[in-house]
Amino acid sequence: MKRSILLLIAFLILFCLAACDPKVTPAAPLPENARFVYRGHEALDNGTLGRYPEFEPLFGDQHFLLQDEFQNPDAPKERTISINGVDYTLPYLTSRYRINEPEPFDIYESATQESRIYASFLPNGGGLVSFSDSPLYEYKFIETDLSENGAEYFQNLADQAIKRYYKANPAAYRVSVETEQHLSREDGGRSPIYEGFVSEQQDLSYSLCVRNYCFTYTKYAKNTPTQETIQVKVRQDGRIVWLSTRYPGSMDAYTDFEVPEDKIREAAQEIAKNAVNSISYDEITCKAGAITLCLDQNSEPYYRVEVTVRIVFKEGFSDIRSREYTDELFLVAEEPERQS
Numbered sequence: 001m002k003r004s005i006l007l008l009i010a011f012l013i014l015f016c017l018a019a020c021d022p023k024v025t026p027a028a029p030l031p032e033n034a035r036f037v038y039r040g041h042e043a044l045d046n047g048t049l050g051r052y053p054e055f056e057p058l059f060g061d062q063h064f065l066l067q068d069e070f071q072n073p074d075a076p077k078e079r080t081i082s083i084n085g086v087d088y089t090l091p092y093l094t095s096r097y098r099i100n101e102p103e104p105f106d107i108y109e110s111a112t113q114e115s116r117i118y119a120s121f122l123p124n125g126g127g128l129v130s131f132s133d134s135p136l137y138e139y140k141f142i143e144t145d146l147s148e149n150g151a152e153y154f155q156n157l158a159d160q161a162i163k164r165y166y167k168a169n170p171a172a173y174r175v176s177v178e179t180e181q182h183l184s185r186e187d188g189g190r191s192p193i194y195e196g197f198v199s200e201q202q203d204l205s206y207s208l209c210v211r212n213y214c215f216t217y218t219k220y221a222k223n224t225p226t227q228e229t230i231q232v233k234v235r236q237d238g239r240i241v242w243l244s245t246r247y248p249g250s251m252d253a254y255t256d257f258e259v260p261e262d263k264i265r266e267a268a269q270e271i272a273k274n275a276v277n278s279i280s281y282d283e284i285t286c287k288a289g290a291i292t293l294c295l296d297q298n299s300e301p302y303y304r305v306e307v308t309v310r311i312v313f314k315e316g317f318s319d320i321r322s323r324e325y326t327d328e329l330f331l332v333a334e335e336p337e338r339q340s
Contacts, residue, residue: 173217
């Protein structure tokens with residue numbers, strides 16, 4: 001009898017824990033005849049693909065949230081964070097939303113003699129969202145250079161950072177790296193960003209510089225990248241100078257989700273062509289590129305599709321004979337029974 005009561009109590013505890021776990025339920029597989037419906041766009045350059053009829057009512061607070069800064073009365077007045085073995089106590093500054101994300105974050109900021117420390121947290125005492133350590137003056141030459149330890153050494157530092165500050169498992173992400181080179185003011189500012197680690201040959205002309213190794217951790221759904229990312233920048237002396245996370249844990253339920261890339265690209269091309277069908281042109285070419293699986297604030301999946309359109313105008317229609325636009329479309333899968 002006593003054992004039965006203990007088993008019942010254990011079952012109830014497990015049931016309550018499962019009921020309280022706010023996991024996202026992945027969408028069911030799409031039917032073959034599902035179509036993809038336009039839900040907005042975001043220009044990536046100075047141009048724009050055109051004025052879509054559905055743009056105004058569907059792009060806004062309902063799906064993609066953007067709000068000005070505001071004061072959160074429930075935010076703690078100070079937050080303390082330990083980075084690189086140093087404790088920083090930062091006063092509260094302001095709060096704001098990050099575009100497309102449902103929760104705002106609280107921003108804390110403080111300046112030392114050498115740098116400005118910036119950190120943002122989830123609201124009302126929540127976990128760390130981002131951290132940056134920015135020098136107030138020129139980038140000073142750093143004699144300590146651990147780059148001879150190789151990429152593995154610095155990635156291990158980045159792995160430890162995301163484990164500590166975001167409780168994340170590096171193995172659940174795919175990692176890419178870029179190398180930033182910041183020159184001292186007297187040498188002219190900043191050099192280009194290189195993919196991977198900078199070689200000794202590339203370093204020869206940049207002797208007075210500070211390098212950051214930028215690791216980006218991306219959660220994937222099968223072979224398709226998602227919006228869930230973590231970025232860590234490690235300075236050449238091993239110092240963490242930047243941390244940032246987007247949508248932590250939100251894509252866990254979608255890692256085995258099949259993204260119908262061909263159908264999405266076809267839909268994006270058709271939408272991009274329709275957007276400019278009133279323009280007098282001799283030729284139009286459309287190319288749909290990278291696809292990213294995202295969630296809106298209601299945890300409904302949508303797709304960001306990078307689209308490039310090149311238009312060759314009719315003679316005399318425009319002073320510019322041809323023009324190319326790069327845009328990013330937001331597409332939502334719609335099943336046949338939901339179509340009106």
